[in-house]
Amino acid sequence: MYAQMVKAEGAKAREEMSEQERAFQDRIDRGEKIEPKDWMPEGYRKTLIRQIGQHAHSEIVGQLPEGNWITRAPTLERKAILLAKVQDEAGHGLYLYSAAETLGVSRDELLAALHGGRMKYSSIFNYPTLTWADIGMVGWLVDGAAIMNQVQLQKTSYGPYSRAMIRICKEESFHQRQGYDILMKMCLQGTPEQKAMAQDAMNRFWYPALMMFGPPDRDSVHSAQSMQWKIKINTNDELRQKFVDQTVPQAEYLGLTIPDPKLKWNDAKGGYDFSEPDWTEFFEVIAGNGPCNTERMEARITAWEDGAWFRKGLMAHARKRDARRAAARLAAE
């Protein structure tokens, strides 16, 4: 979901596997974690780099829509909380980049791929945050969907990825709660205008939040192999269903209406029936044509380029000082 449509190589039947591949699959089936220096099929490595990389990019780009409101948060306390949350997202990005780097790709390569459009980030961050209620909605729905995905990923087969997920999950529930807290204030204690603002945010974010889990299982061509390798534990549709079931009562508590006339409890399946998002829109946003794709990438690239002199400067300083220290040591001997 933070990693949507990650391309994976096709799943192999046991008979088609080499002896090494079979031994690898056995380790995964036994629930063993794969560690950086262990042998792994090239497809496993590549798929993981794509998935963890996309996940990391999503955390970093995800700072932008929220950063938009740091200077305009309604109180000093809300501002401090939002700052802490956005800082967490940076941290989550860093844990994930480190995990990806253990697979033999460099940080600079990952960033160059993002900036060059060769790697993606979650579609959700290409929607604008127009009002303060959007910040509540992002915390509640977007982070809620993220948690739904990340909880299962704690059990993923690649050790460094799993450990990053465990760390992230520990920190993430504060994010969702702070969003819900913003909305409780607006919906339960706010003016009719504030409540209308929250409903408007709900109307705009509901379907993009459902899209975060990726295309429906019937079209999800990469899932089989990823699930065989336990890179992915649940299917897109399973997670989406869980998310809807969890979210509906929370919306009811706020008195918000989910913008789906077909939403209805289904006793037989023990979950809600609901409308699918507009998949054409999803594919458009992924292809770069969402409302904020250009703006997000421009902000990223500008930040990266504007910081180049600083990164270089610190490196030059470190090298000079190392050389000076080495010379001093030599002189003392």
Add this chain to the structure above:
Amino acid sequence: MSSEWPLWEVFIRGQHGLHHRHVGSLHAPDAEMAICNARDVYTRRNEGVSIWVVKSSDITASSPSEKGPLFEPSNAKVYRHPTFFEIPSEVGHM
């Protein structure tokens, strides 16, 4: 010359009396900045009382293929565990 900052491994002592434990890695131009970054990346919620950073390139690791020769010999030495020896109950706690 590449201006990509080198990679550092971060170890944190969670509480007084415990070992430093590996928590992850990060990039920084030098050791001092690595400590600053480790503070921000790995201890935002009171996770530590002390930080070590080591350049990743300075770490020597055993390779997974050596697992057998390295660790199997100790499997045969069951007498290293106190449970190997049976002590009569009359002797009392030992």
